Amino acid sequence: MEYNTSRTWLEIDLDAIAENHRRIKADIGQSEIIAVVKADAYGLGAPYISRFLEEIGVGFFAVACLEEAMELRHAGVKGEILTLGPILPMQVETAIKNNIITNIISLDHAEALSAEAVRLGKTMRGHLKLDAGMSRFGLILEGRMDAAVEETLHIANLSGLQVEGIFTHYTDADLPYGDTFNKHQIALFDEACEKLRARGLTFKKHSASSHFTSVYPQCHNDYVRVGSLLLGTDTDLPYGTQSVHAVQLKSRIYQIKEVDAGRPVSYGPIAHTLRPSRIAVVPIGYADGLRRTIQNKASLIVNGTFVPLIGKICMDYLMLDVTDIDAKVGDVVTVFGRDGDAVQELWQMAELYGGTMGEVPTVITPRVPRIYIKDGKYVGQSK
Numbered sequence: 281m282e283y284n285t286s287r288t289w290l291e292i293d294l295d296a297i298a299e300n301h302r303r304i305k306a307d308i309g310q311s312e313i314i315a316v317v318k319a320d321a322y323g324l325g326a327p328y329i330s331r332f333l334e335e336i337g338v339g340f341f342a343v344a345c346l347e348e349a350m351e352l353r354h355a356g357v358k359g360e361i362l363t364l365g366p367i368l369p370m371q372v373e374t375a376i377k378n379n380i381i382t383n384i385i386s387l388d389h390a391e392a393l394s395a396e397a398v399r400l401g402k403t404m405r406g407h408l409k410l411d412a413g414m415s416r417f418g419l420i421l422e423g424r425m426d427a428a429v430e431e432t433l434h435i436a437n438l439s440g441l442q443v444e445g446i447f448t449h450y451t452d453a454d455l456p457y458g459d460t461f462n463k464h465q466i467a468l469f470d471e472a473c474e475k476l477r478a479r480g481l482t483f484k485k486h487s488a489s490s491h492f493t494s495v496y497p498q499c500h501n502d503y504v505r506v507g508s509l510l511l512g513t514d515t516d517l518p519y520g521t522q523s524v525h526a527v528q529l530k531s532r533i534y535q536i537k538e539v540d541a542g543r544p545v546s547y548g549p550i551a552h553t554l555r556p557s558r559i560a561v562v563p564i565g566y567a568d569g570l571r572r573t574i575q576n577k578a579s580l581i582v583n584g585t586f587v588p589l590i591g592k593i594c595m596d597y598l599m600l601d602v603t604d605i606d607a608k609v610g611d612v613v614t615v616f617g618r619d620g621d622a623v624q625e626l627w628q629m630a631e632l633y634g635g636t637m638g639e640v641p642t643v644i645t646p647r648v649p650r651i652y653i654k655d656g657k658y659v660g661q662s663k
């Protein structure tokens with residue numbers, strides 16, 4: 281289906297992503313970028329976005345799991361791909377065949393992967409994860425630094441594994457109060473790397489996600505692992521490098537009806553018209569990934585003006601009160617993004633969701649085509 285016949289679409293500005301790439305590169309000196317394109321590139325469409333990033337010079341990608349890595353390979357991505365989550369021994373053969381690097385999360389995990397690779401007569405490429413404070417995957421460093429170093433030495437010597445990198449993922453305590461804890465995590469990772477170096481082990485190192493890349497240059501290491509900063513889904517950082525907003529969600533009015541005062545609107549009904557009203561029916565609902573937490577409280581933009589969303593969000597539709605504006609069937613509705621001077625920022629949606637900015641596009645479902653814009657023109661779409 282073509283973009284201009286689509287009912288609802290997610291519009292992605294490739295120039296904004298290229299600008300974010302340029303800003304990050306300017307900031308990180310000799311380090312390189314690992315582009316985090318998990319969860320379908322935070323909903324922006326991983327195959328298209330990753331191919332575009334390859335064109336502008338990105339050579340390393342991170343995804344959540346082997347399935348996502350394979351999606352990139354099938355899309356023709358040639359660069360390095362790291363799974364940020366672990367793979368299972370039964371997935372080792374596929375990973376090796378497709379030159380995928382995996383996260384190694386523990387001694388047991390390393391031994392299991394190595395044993396499988398040895399059974400296949402191959403070696404598996406991996407980056408070993410250290411836990412500097414998040415209590416998720418990796419060898420815990422706090423209070424057991426020496427044990428973690430010994431385990432790393434053991435893992436590095438397993439014959440089925442080729443450990444090329446070492447990394448951690450910091451929990452980003454809110455600034456300014458979290459600064460001390462953030463720096464403590466950085467110090468723990470650095471100490472582990474230094475102890476390993478003293479024992480003759482040097483790996484490629486990476487630790488910084490967007491916030492740390494932006495705020496703590498001392499942890500840029502060999503690579504920074506950036507998702508939201510690069511994809512423009514995190515545009516309200518109070519400190520450091522800023523990124524450009526790259527994504528908008530649009531729909532269009534399918535019907536406008538004149539409704540008397542006191543009539544119910546949508547399911548429930550939790551809303552009634554307070555006056556004779558013009559109600560616009562818009563083809564976007566929770567099956568498109570619009571969360572019902574915004575119902576009856578958000579306003580969306582039509583023809584440069586915010587209008588209230590009334591009643592519950594249905595599976596495929598929502599209703600707007602367009603009584604006070606000049607609106608007609610076919611007019612574009614901006615859920616988030618810009619229309620004229622009116623802007624609904626991702627952070628505003630995130631607040632209505634009670635979530636993060638990255639979450640807002642990430643939960644948009646595959647039914648909604650992803651439309652790519654470059655130099656102000658349509659250049660492609662996800663389906």
Ligand SMILES: Cc1ncc(COP(=O)(O)O)c(C=O)c1O
Nearest residue numbers: 316364449489490505506507508
């Ligand atoms: C392990 C890991 N690295 C990097 C990232 C990228 O984070 P951000 O989008 O903040 O750059 C994530 C995101 O959740 C992650 O889980």
